[in-house]
Amino acid sequence: MNEIPLGRRDSRRMALHSRYCLIAFTLPAMACSSNALPPPVEWSEIARATVAPPDERIGYGPDSLQFGELRLPNGAGPFPIAVVIHGGCWLAEYDLKHVAAVGEALAGQGIASWTIEYRRVGDANGGWPTTFSDVALGVQHVATLAVRYPQLDTARVVLIGHSAGGHLALWAASSPPDASQTGDAMPVPPALPLRGVVSLAGITDLRAYGAQPGSCNSSVPLLLGGTPQEVPARYAAASPIELVPLRAPVRLIHGALDPIVPLQQSRNFADRSEEAGGRASVTVVEGAGHFDVIAPLAPAWSAVLRAARELLAVR
Numbered sequence: 001m002n003e004i005p006l007g008r009r010d011s012r013r014m015a016l017h018s019r020y021c022l023i024a025f026t027l028p029a030m031a032c033s034s035n036a037l038p039p040p041v042e043w044s045e046i047a048r049a050t051v052a053p054p055d056e057r058i059g060y061g062p063d064s065l066q067f068g069e070l071r072l073p074n075g076a077g078p079f080p081i082a083v084v085i086h087g088g089c090w091l092a093e094y095d096l097k098h099v100a101a102v103g104e105a106l107a108g109q110g111i112a113s114w115t116i117e118y119r120r121v122g123d124a125n126g127g128w129p130t131t132f133s134d135v136a137l138g139v140q141h142v143a144t145l146a147v148r149y150p151q152l153d154t155a156r157v158v159l160i161g162h163s164a165g166g167h168l169a170l171w172a173a174s175s176p177p178d179a180s181q182t183g184d185a186m187p188v189p190p191a192l193p194l195r196g197v198v199s200l201a202g203i204t205d206l207r208a209y210g211a212q213p214g215s216c217n218s219s220v221p222l223l224l225g226g227t228p229q230e231v232p233a234r235y236a237a238a239s240p241i242e243l244v245p246l247r248a249p250v251r252l253i254h255g256a257l258d259p260i261v262p263l264q265q266s267r268n269f270a271d272r273s274e275e276a277g278g279r280a281s282v283t284v285v286e287g288a289g290h291f292d293v294i295a296p297l298a299p300a301w302s303a304v305l306r307a308a309r310e311l312l313a314v315r
Contacts, residue, residue, distance in 0.1 A: 040257050040289025041298050049295075051100040060116070060141035061134070065123060068116040068138055069096065070145065071107035077151025080158070080195075080312040082106050083139050084115040085172075087163030087201075089216040090131060090223045092122030098294070099162060102304075105296035106160075109305060110314060112152055114142060118168075121222045128225045128234060132187035135168045140190040156312045159197045160304075162294050163261055164216070166202020170240035170269075173197045173248045177237050186237050194248040196311035200293040200304060201254050201261045204269035206239040209261070216260055241269050245278030251307035252280060255288030255300060283307070 054069035073079050084103050088094020096117045103113035116138030119126040139159065146152040161169030173194055177186045203209050207228050210220030221227050224234045236242050250273065252266035266282050273280035285292065285300040292300035308314075 037287030037299070040255065040287065041291040041295045042289075043291055046098050046101075046291050046295060049098075049101055051104050054100075054103070054115075058141075058145070060138050060144075063119065063125075063134075065117050065119045066134055066137065068114050068141065069100070069103060070149075071103045071113045071115075072149070072151070073107050073110045073112060075110075075151075077112075078153035079110060079112040079151055080153050080156035080314055081112045081114060081142055082198075082308055082312075083142060083157065083159050083169075084113055085118075085135060085138075085159065085161035085165035085169045086115070087161070087165040088120070089219040090121050090127070090164045091219055092120045092126060094120075099165075101296050102160070102162075102294050105301070105305075106308065109309070111308060111312065112149075114138075114145065116141075121219060127223050128231075128238075129185050129187040131223065132168070132171065132238065135172055136187060136190045139172050140192050142192055155193070156195055157192060158195050158308055158311045160200065160308060161197070161202060162200040163290065164203055164219075166199040167204065167206070167240060169197050170199055170202055170204060170246065170250065171238060171243065173246040173250070174240065174243035175247055186233075195313075196249040196251065197246065198304065198307045198311070199250060199252045199266065199269075201258055201290050202240075202252065202266065202269075203261055204239075204252075204265045205241040207235055208268075209265065212262075214260070241272050244269070244273040244276040244280075246273070246280075249279035249311065250281075251283065251311065253283045253285065253293055253300070253303050253307060255290060255292050256284050256286050257288060258290045260290040 056070045059067045086096045086099040103115045106113040118134035121127045146154045159169040228235045254263045254266040270280040270282045288300045292298040
């Protein structure tokens with residue numbers, strides 16, 4: 001496993017740190033000193049952020065929740081594409097609005113963003129297997145978008161997912177299930193070629209995560225329709241750590257202070273991937289919590305953007 005710590009001596013991090021202190025939030029004076037990191041971003045800060053509307057909202061299926069938001073960079077292209085998958089414990093309570101800033105920031109850096117919505121636990125028909133099949137359809141719809149928007153470069157596509165969306169992004173980069181397992185309506189990952197996956201505090205091991213206490217942890221059996229003892233085949237087909245090696249390289253970015261998804265989720269996935277012959281690395285962001293990685297004005301964003309640009313070969 002290639003693990004890259006991001007600390008206070010990273011010059012680019014410090015530059016963004018200064019901007020973050022001055023612009024993003026009101027912080028104590030000590031938090032903006034050259035030797036201190038700002039406190040972790042809170043959910044309330046993410047939820048109240050305002051972002052310009054997308055260039056277009058486009059349906060990828062007949063259901064009202066099968067749509068995505070497309071944001072295009074300025075210029076003629078060709079533009080690489082980031083498919084952004086939001087988290088929120090796979091629950092209907094949380095939608096794609098809270099990652100709108102991610103899509104906007106990517107477009108501002110010359111990367112087209114396609115942020116997908118999908119049916120979640122609490123929505124009609126949400127959960128197994130619809131949540132997965134919606135994500136597969138949404139990702140695959142990139143090929144259709146490119147017909148309408150020829151400036152999109154479908155040879156350069158990455159998936160970027162946060163938390164539960166990180167889980168779904170990793171699953172979407174796995175190989176199709178064995179034909180003998182399709183009797184349980186096993187969802188099939190999209191066939192779209194990928195340059196890689198950027199997992200932001202992603203949930204990589206559903207068995208381990210669902211066995212731990214926590215409100216988000218308790219959503220795992222709701223997503224899959226049972227415990228590992230009740231539906232073992234679903235866990236085997238849906239848990240990324242059990243699907244390695246994935247068919248694309250993976251960059252896992254995780255805040256050192258994340259209280260919702262343990263850092264060990266990323267580390268264990270990278271270790272298991274390496275053992276299986278896969279390509280995965282972990283970047284640990286000091287001082288960051290669970291939401292810093294989806295806050296473009298936070299210091300952690302430099303790691304996210306760097307991972308996406310490297311996978312897409314954007315200079």
